[in-house]
Amino acid sequence: MPESRTIQLVDLACTVNGRNVALRIEPRETLADVLRERLGLTGTKVSCDAQVCGACTVLLDGQPVSSCTLLAVEASGRAVRTVEGLARDGSLTPLQEAFIEHAAFQCGFCTSGMLMAATALLEEQRHLSREDVVHALEGNVCRCTGYVPIVDAVLAAAEAGQ
Amino acid sequence: MTIPRFELHVPTSVAEASELLRRYPGEAVPYAGGTELLQTMKLGLASFEHLVDVKRIPALAGIAVQPGGWLRIGATTTHREIERSALVGERLPALRLLERQVANVRVRNTGTLGGNLCFAEPHSDPAAFLLAAGARVRLGSAEGERELDVDAFIAGPLFTDRAPDELLLDVRVPPARPGRGHGFAKLAFFERPAASVACRIDVAEGAIADARVAVASACESPVLLERVGQTLVGARGADLDDALGAAVEAARHDVETFDDVNGSADYKRHLVGLLLRAAATSAYEEATRA
Ligand SMILES: Cc1cc2nc3c(=O)[nH]c(=O)nc-3n(C[C@H](O)[C@H](O)[C@H](O)COP(=O)(O)OP(=O)(O)OC[C@H]3O[C@@H](n4cnc5c(N)ncnc54)[C@H](O)[C@@H]3O)c2cc1C
Numbered sequence: 001m002p003e004s005r006t007i008q009l010v011d012l013a014c015t016v017n018g019r020n021v022a023l024r025i026e027p028r029e030t031l032a033d034v035l036r037e038r039l040g041l042t043g044t045k046v047s048c049d050a051q052v053c054g055a056c057t058v059l060l061d062g063q064p065v066s067s068c069t070l071l072a073v074e075a076s077g078r079a080v081r082t083v084e085g086l087a088r089d090g091s092l093t094p095l096q097e098a099f100i101e102h103a104a105f106q107c108g109f110c111t112s113g114m115l116m117a118a119t120a121l122l123e124e125q126r127h128l129s130r131e132d133v134v135h136a137l138e139g140n141v142c143r144c145t146g147y148v149p150i151v152d153a154v155l156a157a158a159e160a161g162q
Numbered sequence: 163m164t165i166p167r168f169e170l171h172v173p174t175s176v177a178e179a180s181e182l183l184r185r186y187p188g189e190a191v192p193y194a195g196g197t198e199l200l201q202t203m204k205l206g207l208a209s210f211e212h213l214v215d216v217k218r219i220p221a222l223a224g225i226a227v228q229p230g231g232w233l234r235i236g237a238t239t240t241h242r243e244i245e246r247s248a249l250v251g252e253r254l255p256a257l258r259l260l261e262r263q264v265a266n267v268r269v270r271n272t273g274t275l276g277g278n279l280c281f282a283e284p285h286s287d288p289a290a291f292l293l294a295a296g297a298r299v300r301l302g303s304a305e306g307e308r309e310l311d312v313d314a315f316i317a318g319p320l321f322t323d324r325a326p327d328e329l330l331l332d333v334r335v336p337p338a339r340p341g342r343g344h345g346f347a348k349l350a351f352f353e354r355p356a357a358s359v360a361c362r363i364d365v366a367e368g369a370i371a372d373a374r375v376a377v378a379s380a381c382e383s384p385v386l387l388e389r390v391g392q393t394l395v396g397a398r399g400a401d402l403d404d405a406l407g408a409a410v411e412a413a414r415h416d417v418e419t420f421d422d423v424n425g426s427a428d429y430k431r432h433l434v435g436l437l438l439r440a441a442a443t444s445a446y447e448e449a450t451r452a
Pocket residue numbers: 050051052191192193194195196197198199200201216222237238241263264265266269272273274275276277278279280281283285286287288324328329330331353354355
């Protein structure tokens with residue numbers, strides 16, 4: 001019994017990097033789709049598309065989520081932060097500075113996810129051990145750096161009092 | 163990969179959710195964190211026209227101690243909420259430790275305990291723990307509620323005793339008390355564990371009075387190994403090591419493992435033994451702590 005159904009659209013009202021966003025979207029759109037395709041925020045990358053690699057990490061009310069597999073409607077009424085929201089008026093955060101200083105990226109594909117996951121950690125915890133950093137970044141995969149410079153950079157940012 | 167089109171419903175009561183599930187037989191499913199469901203829909207392994215979001219239903223939320231000391235964890239509680247709950251930390255430190263190691267921080271932030279149990283994935287760490295802990299689950303629909311053991315709820319790989327129009331409301335863990343300890347140990351090479359073992363030990367008058375052992379990931383579905391727990395009963399201080407040896411032998415014999423990317427069936431039997439020793443030792447230590 002084929003039935004033609006009208007396509008459901010839902011309201012999405014949230015903030016992205018502090019700015020109000022109001023869109024009408026399909027429920028099936030992922031947060032990564034909305035950020036990249038509708039808002040042009042392509043700093044968020046999609047790689048595995050399976051919640052494993054962390055390239056798509058953004059913060060939802062301060063907590064890391066996989067935007068590749070999160071429905072965008074879940075952001076309703078909440079605050080989304082992406083890598084584009086880290087630097088203020090062109091000045092990088094201590095974490096971003098530390099990434100440059102420690103050569104914590106090569107190709108850069110994992111970097112925005114790493115930065116967001118580490119930002120959430122640094123905002124919650126001031127005193128970090130190497131083990132804390134490794135645990136927090138366990139779900140973020142990097143094919144280039146071998147991880148050591150990334151962990152060093154996060155520890156340096158913690159020292160610098162991010 | 164795009165997720166095939168669906169309609170999203172956001173009910174605020176169990177009755178409303180259950181009626182929606184019944185209105186679209188075979189086409190509607192509950193949706194919580196979506197960490198399993200959306201992935202299977204993306205891959206085309208399952209397709210649903212209607213997703214019924216259960217996260218706005220107050221009856222499914224929260225963590226609280228109930229009269230009698232049972233710990234109630236609502237189905238929509240995320241792994242991260244459990245990991246960070248002071249109540250869980252005080253009463254069930256082994257569960258807190260377990261939750262801290264589930265998947266990665268992003269999956270823990272969105273994935274729920276209810277979704278984990280209802281998906282009945284063979285690699286469920288919480289299922290192993292809840293089996294050993296003797297936990298009960300409560301299911302609800304427009305018709306009413308029922309309660310059953312986690313053991314009866316998990317019916318097989320990717321299969322539970324839940325009717326299509328029922329929701330998992332909550333999980334209840336028997337009281338933590340002096341003389342009781344829980345332990346958990348797992349080994350993972352990839353995102354999902356290769357093997358995990360959970361254990362609950364009750365000690366009375368210096369000897370093990372009761373022990374329950376459950377295994378997940380290494381076998382087809384999380385299981386309670388009843389005979390293995392019994393091998394520990396009666397053991398006290400000096401002969402604990404012998405009893406553990408016997409339990410390890412029994413577990414390696416009774417668990418039905420299989421070959422996969424994590425290793426051969428033999429290797430996984432070996433792992434189960436090692437993890438059992440670790441889990442039982444920490445359960446015993448907690449049970450005998452002053
Ligand atoms: C990369 C990755 C790694 C993982 N690693 C681990 C691990 O190490 N250990 C582990 O234990 N798990 C692991 N998981 C599984 C994870 O724990 C579960 O994905 C998560 O908890 C499922 O919950 P959810 O809310 O996302 O469920 P959903 O995807 O929303 O739902 C899953 C299923 O349960 C049903 N459902 C959900 N809630 C209810 C309810 N209240 N009543 C009735 N039915 C319901 C849905 O209809 C669906 O069939 C991993 C998952 C991923 C993606």
